[in-house]
Amino acid sequence: MSALPTPSASLLQLLPEAVVQTDALWAITYLNPAWHALTGHPLEAALGRSLLEFVHPDDVGTLRSGMPVFRLRFAAGDYRWVRLQLQPETDEAERVISRQGVLIEITEVTEQVLVEVRQRFLRLLETIDGVVWEAERGVGNTFLSPQVERLFGYTVEEWRADPGFWRAHVHPDDLAEALLIDEAAYNATHSYAYEMSYRLIAKCGKVVWVRDLCRAVVEPGRPNRMIGLMIDVTREKHTELELLRSDNRYALATLGSNDGIWDWDLRTDVMHVSERFRQIVGMGESDPVHHGGWHFLQQLIDPDDRARVQLAYRRHLSGNSPNFSVDFRAFHGSGRLVWVNWRGVAQFDDGVAVRMAGSLSDLAERGSSYDALTNLPGRPLFRARLAHAIALHRSESGDGVDMPARGGTTMFAVLLLDLNRFKAVNDSLGHHVGDQLLQQVARRLESCVRNVDLVARMSGDEFNLLLESIDPGEAAERARQIAAALEVPYMIGPHTVSSSASIGMVSSQSGLKTIDDYLRAADAAMYRAKSRSLGVCVAS
Known part of the structure; x- marks a missing residue:
C-alpha cells in the first residue's frame, strides 16, 4: 500500500x-x-x-x-x-x-518509569535462553524476542510478516498434533498453561527440537492470545533418543543373558531392581524401587553371607578392585535358599562413589557354575569363593587393606574329598545308582557343615569344601566327622551301598598364595590319605 x-x-x-x-x-x-x-x-x-x-x-x-x-x-x-x-x-x-x-x-515523568520497566524487560530477555513470543489468531506473532534469529536463523521481520509462518515451519511429522494443541488454545474458554514438543525447520534446513512452554490468555472482549517460551532442546532430545536406543540394546542383551538388573544411587540410597531380579529371588509383583539399598539387600542375603557380600562391594568402593562379583545364598520368596551371583561396578565423582549398577544371576541356571545332579555349586563358584577367602585372609594378615574380618577371624580350610570304590558301584549296579549315591553324599556333606561353609562338586566323585572362620584344629576335627558320616551305608532302592571317602585338607595357616596352590596341596594330601587308607590327611 x-x-x-x-x-x-x-x-x-x-x-x-x-x-x-x-x-x-x-x-x-x-x-x-x-x-x-x-x-x-x-x-x-x-x-x-x-x-x-x-x-x-x-x-x-x-x-x-x-x-x-x-x-x-x-x-x-x-x-x-x-x-x-x-x-x-x-x-x-x-x-x-x-x-x-x-x-x-x-x-518526562512517564519516560523514567517506562525506561526502567523497559530496561528490566530487556535484561530479562537477555537472560532467557529461548524465544519469548506472543500470538493472536489472524495476526500471527505480535511479539518475538530477538533470540529467534540466533536459534532458528529467521529475522523477527521474516517471522512476523506471515501470520502462518510458524505452522509452515513445523516439521510435517509433528504438525498435526501441534495444530490440535494450537487450535485448542485459540478456542479456549479460560486461561491455562500447556506445553508442546515438536521439531522446527530452521532457515539453514536443520531440524531443531523445540520445547514450547505456553499459556492461553482468555480475556473478555478480545481474541484469545497465546504467550510462550520456545527452548532449543535438540541436544537433550538426541541424548534422550540415544539413551533409549542404548536401553533397548541393553534390555535385549539382558533378556538374552537372563540376568536381573539393579541400579543403586548411593547419594539417595535408592535401589532400582528389574523384573527379572525380582523373579530370581521370588519377589513376585513387588515394587521395583527400594529406599535403603543395603537394608533391602540384607533381607535377601543369608545372615552367614552378609558380611562377605558387604565386604566384596566395599573393597571395590575403596579402590581395591576394578569391580566386584560375589556369590551368596539368597532367600527365595518360596522359603528356600538359592545360590546367586551379585556383581557390579561403581561410578565415581571426584573420587566419591555416587552410583553402582550391575546384575544378579541365578547360579542354578548356569550350567558351568552349578551342578544339576547334586544341586551343589560347581568349580567356578568354588574357586571364586576361595579367591575371596584368600584375599580376605591376606588383608587381615597385614597386606595393607583396612577391611574388617568376618566373625573375628579370616582363617579357613580347604578340603578335597574323593569317594572310595565309586567306580565299582557304577560298574556293578549301574550309573543310575552311582548318580543317586552322589546325590546322597551331597546331602550328607551339607548336613555336616555350617551355613557359612561351602560344599561344591568339582567333577565325577570329587567334592570340595571351604570351611570359613575356623582354625586348623577345628577344621581337622570337622574333616574327621565328615569322613565318619560318609562311611555309614547308603540305602539306594533295593541296594545297600557302602562307600567311604579319602579327604585331604590344607589350612590358611600354611600361608599359600593362590587358588591353585591350595587345590594342589589339598589334592596331594587326599592322595596320601587314599594310598595309606588314612581317611583324612592334613597337608603339612
Missing part, C-alpha cells in the same frame, strides 16, 4: 498526533504534517526511508519485536522516548503488507 485513500488522508492531515505508515519492510509510505511538527524532520526527507533509520540503534530490535516504546531521533539530533503501536494490515493470504499507527512523545 503506497498511500492512504484521499478522504482518510485529508482527515489525517488535520490530526495533531503524528500518523506513521510503513510497508512490510519498514519503509515509510505515509506521514501526516504532525510528524514534522513533532520530530522536526521534513516529510519529504522521511518518506521512502526506513523508519528504523530514525530509531536508536539499541532499540531497533525492540521495535522489530513488536514493543511500542522506543527512542526516536529528532531533527535536532537528540533521541526522545516515543510510543508507536503499529497495527499490521494483511492481504488475502494474511501476509503483512503495511503497518500504521500514531506516534506520541512520552512525557
Whole structure:
C-alpha cells in the first residue's frame, strides 16, 4: 500500500498526533504534517526511508519485536522516548503488507518509569535462553524476542510478516498434533498453561527440537492470545533418543543373558531392581524401587553371607578392585535358599562413589557354575569363593587393606574329598545308582557343615569344601566327622551301598598364595590319605 485513500488522508492531515505508515519492510509510505511538527524532520526527507533509520540503534530490535516504546531521533539530533503501536494490515493470504499507527512523545515523568520497566524487560530477555513470543489468531506473532534469529536463523521481520509462518515451519511429522494443541488454545474458554514438543525447520534446513512452554490468555472482549517460551532442546532430545536406543540394546542383551538388573544411587540410597531380579529371588509383583539399598539387600542375603557380600562391594568402593562379583545364598520368596551371583561396578565423582549398577544371576541356571545332579555349586563358584577367602585372609594378615574380618577371624580350610570304590558301584549296579549315591553324599556333606561353609562338586566323585572362620584344629576335627558320616551305608532302592571317602585338607595357616596352590596341596594330601587308607590327611 503506497498511500492512504484521499478522504482518510485529508482527515489525517488535520490530526495533531503524528500518523506513521510503513510497508512490510519498514519503509515509510505515509506521514501526516504532525510528524514534522513533532520530530522536526521534513516529510519529504522521511518518506521512502526506513523508519528504523530514525530509531536508536539499541532499540531497533525492540521495535522489530513488536514493543511500542522506543527512542526516536529528532531533527535536532537528540533521541526522545516515543510510543508507536503499529497495527499490521494483511492481504488475502494474511501476509503483512503495511503497518500504521500514531506516534506520541512520552512525557518526562512517564519516560523514567517506562525506561526502567523497559530496561528490566530487556535484561530479562537477555537472560532467557529461548524465544519469548506472543500470538493472536489472524495476526500471527505480535511479539518475538530477538533470540529467534540466533536459534532458528529467521529475522523477527521474516517471522512476523506471515501470520502462518510458524505452522509452515513445523516439521510435517509433528504438525498435526501441534495444530490440535494450537487450535485448542485459540478456542479456549479460560486461561491455562500447556506445553508442546515438536521439531522446527530452521532457515539453514536443520531440524531443531523445540520445547514450547505456553499459556492461553482468555480475556473478555478480545481474541484469545497465546504467550510462550520456545527452548532449543535438540541436544537433550538426541541424548534422550540415544539413551533409549542404548536401553533397548541393553534390555535385549539382558533378556538374552537372563540376568536381573539393579541400579543403586548411593547419594539417595535408592535401589532400582528389574523384573527379572525380582523373579530370581521370588519377589513376585513387588515394587521395583527400594529406599535403603543395603537394608533391602540384607533381607535377601543369608545372615552367614552378609558380611562377605558387604565386604566384596566395599573393597571395590575403596579402590581395591576394578569391580566386584560375589556369590551368596539368597532367600527365595518360596522359603528356600538359592545360590546367586551379585556383581557390579561403581561410578565415581571426584573420587566419591555416587552410583553402582550391575546384575544378579541365578547360579542354578548356569550350567558351568552349578551342578544339576547334586544341586551343589560347581568349580567356578568354588574357586571364586576361595579367591575371596584368600584375599580376605591376606588383608587381615597385614597386606595393607583396612577391611574388617568376618566373625573375628579370616582363617579357613580347604578340603578335597574323593569317594572310595565309586567306580565299582557304577560298574556293578549301574550309573543310575552311582548318580543317586552322589546325590546322597551331597546331602550328607551339607548336613555336616555350617551355613557359612561351602560344599561344591568339582567333577565325577570329587567334592570340595571351604570351611570359613575356623582354625586348623577345628577344621581337622570337622574333616574327621565328615569322613565318619560318609562311611555309614547308603540305602539306594533295593541296594545297600557302602562307600567311604579319602579327604585331604590344607589350612590358611600354611600361608599359600593362590587358588591353585591350595587345590594342589589339598589334592596331594587326599592322595596320601587314599594310598595309606588314612581317611583324612592334613597337608603339612
